[in-house]
Amino acid sequence: MNFDVVIVGGSYAGISAGLQLARARRKVLVVDAGERRNRFAAQSHGFLGQDGREPGAIAADARTQLERYPDVTWIEGRAEGARRQEGGFAIGLGSGHVEIGRRLILAAGVSDSLPDIPGLRERWGRSVFHCPYCHGYELDQGRIGVLAVSEHSMHHGLMLPDWGTTTLFTNGAFVPDADQLRQLATRGTAVETALVREVRGEGADVVLDDGRVVALDGLFTMPRTSLQIPWVEQLGCELETGPMGPFIRTDAMKQTTVRGVFACGDIARAAGSVALSVGDGAMAGAATHRSLMFEAD
Incomplete structure (x- = not known):
């Protein structure tokens, strides 16, 4: 099945991006490896309306709400790579399957080394x-x-x-x-x-x-961070170096240096939080929808 957008990463940024696209009635695939960065914390703070909640509960509720939209598909697994092809991108999964999306959003976050x-x-x-x-x-x-x-x-x-x-x-x-x-x-x-x-x-x-x-x-x-998806440079996305580690370079609309590829959340920030990731995801989702409307594949 081909999708309008494949989102790699199903935590706060990825779900937020998917919500904008689902509400625009686009076919969305979320691929999530289940390695949410703040899984070690008992509570999440500073996110409007959710202050003090268990972070996994916030993410679970968000996923449930996203999956109510009929054009959303969720795959639990790891994206092992992506390449451009005619009409979009081919995303290879750890299962051996390949999924096709006209656009790609990278929202897989980072891992911490102490x-x-x-x-x-x-x-x-x-x-x-x-x-x-x-x-x-x-x-x-x-x-x-x-x-x-x-x-x-x-x-x-x-x-x-x-x-x-x-x-x-x-x-x-x-x-x-x-x-x-x-x-x-x-x-x-x-x-x-x-x-x-x-x-x-x-x-x-x-x-x-x-x-x-x-x-x-x-x-x-300050932990040392590394990208959860190490193949982004092979895709052609340029990186920046922050005080904790590399992150994907994007513009104000969360577009990477590769046309048709967007990035949001911790993978595209020098430092972040749940609130910033959700905002990033909303921008990436809306910008990706705009790209689908007005830009050629």
């Missing part, structure tokens, strides 16, 4: 976080740590005092210069230069190399 410190991954999404807007409020002005991975961690170090008493653990990742130390002091952020040995406890207590233990309610760090 610093190699014992205890960090086990607490990811529970007491170790990346986004202060998503998780900072729930720490209730408590004791917050920032685990540096590069000089970019200054951003966390300067932001987080709005959410609690903050300590920046440089952990050998960088040495703040005099101006950076002044900025941190102005914001009230303490600086700890000893190496971090492990993270333990009910919260995210940091054990330093010299044996000291710094009790924390939460710890923030």
